[in-house]
Amino acid sequence: MARTGTNNNIQAKLVLLGDMGTGKTSIVLRFVKGQFFNYQESTIGAAFFSQVISLNEATVKFDIWDTAGQERYHSLAPMYYRGAAAAIVAYDITSMDSFGRAKKWVQELQRQGNPNLVMVLVGNKADLEAKRKVDTKEGESYAQENGLYFLETSAKTAQNVNELFYEIAKRLAGACPSQTAGIKLQNGSLGRGRSVFCCSV
Numbered sequence: 786m787a788r789t790g791t792n793n794n795i796q797a798k799l800v801l802l803g804d805m806g807t808g809k810t811s812i813v814l815r816f817v818k819g820q821f822f823n824y825q826e827s828t829i830g831a832a833f834f835s836q837v838i839s840l841n842e843a844t845v846k847f848d849i850w851d852t853a854g855q856e857r858y859h860s861l862a863p864m865y866y867r868g869a870a871a872a873i874v875a876y877d878i879t880s881m882d883s884f885g886r887a888k889k890w891v892q893e894l895q896r897q898g899n900p901n902l903v904m905v906l907v908g909n910k911a912d913l914e915a916k917r918k919v920d921t922k923e924g925e926s927y928a929q930e931n932g933l934y935f936l937e938t939s940a941k942t943a944q945n946v947n948e949l950f951y952e953i954a955k956r957l958a959g960a961c962p963s964q965t966a967g968i969k970l971q972n973g974s975l976g977r978g979r980s981v982f983c984c985s986v
């Protein structure tokens with residue numbers, strides 16, 4: 786499959802899942818727009834964003850689906866994670882319930898998702914150390930047992946938010962052109978070049 790060394794352009798579908806209020810939208814807004822709102826509105830259905838990251842070896846364009854965490858939207862989730870190359874499963878470090886919910890999402894993705902999915906477990910609101918209910922070690926060891934990458938972030942202070950997306954981009958660039966769903970490899974500039982699909986979407 787065509788792969789042009791240092792000039793690869795990759796387009797990748799990324800989905801965020803997790804309980805309501807864990808900060809999924811806030812993480813995306815921090816990454817895409819550099820913004821944070823103390824009173825972020827709860828997402829209805831899902832929201833779409835896109836952002837490009839340039840690495841030495843590749844340019845990665847993320848098509849980001851920020852899903853709604855409210856239980857009534859649960860049945861919509863497969864529409865957003867189907868065909869995704871990467872998933873961020875978020876919990877709130879101040880809520881053990883949200884950690885439990887994150888584990889459920891991981892299980893659902895493992896059962897129904899793509900075996901090559903790049904999955905990251907994210908403990909958000911790391912700035913609220915005084916209210917912490919989920920130890921870093923708990924998140925870390927669950928991630929390790931399940932082969933996930935793990936990070937604690939704060940959308941509020943921006944801690945580890947860019948790192949999160951860079952790490953995913955690096956993993957996707959390394960994985961392509963193996964059989965990874967949700968990744969599109971393009972020749973030339975993003976959006977203009979002839980599309981070369983390195984994998985099924």
Ligand SMILES: Nc1nc2c(ncn2[C@@H]2O[C@H](COP(=O)(O)OP(=O)(O)OP(=O)(O)O)[C@@H](O)[C@H]2O)c(=O)[nH]1
Binds near residue numbers: 823853854913
């Ligand atoms: N202190 C702190 N608050 C945060 C952080 N991230 C998000 N919040 C707050 O938590 C609340 C919920 O954030 P959202 O980004 O809307 O959460 P969500 O996961 O998108 O929620 P749903 O759309 O309902 O699924 C908002 O009031 C945010 O301001 C963070 O890192 N630290």
Ligand SMILES: [Mg+2]
Binds near residue numbers: 811828852
């Ligand atoms: Mg939201």
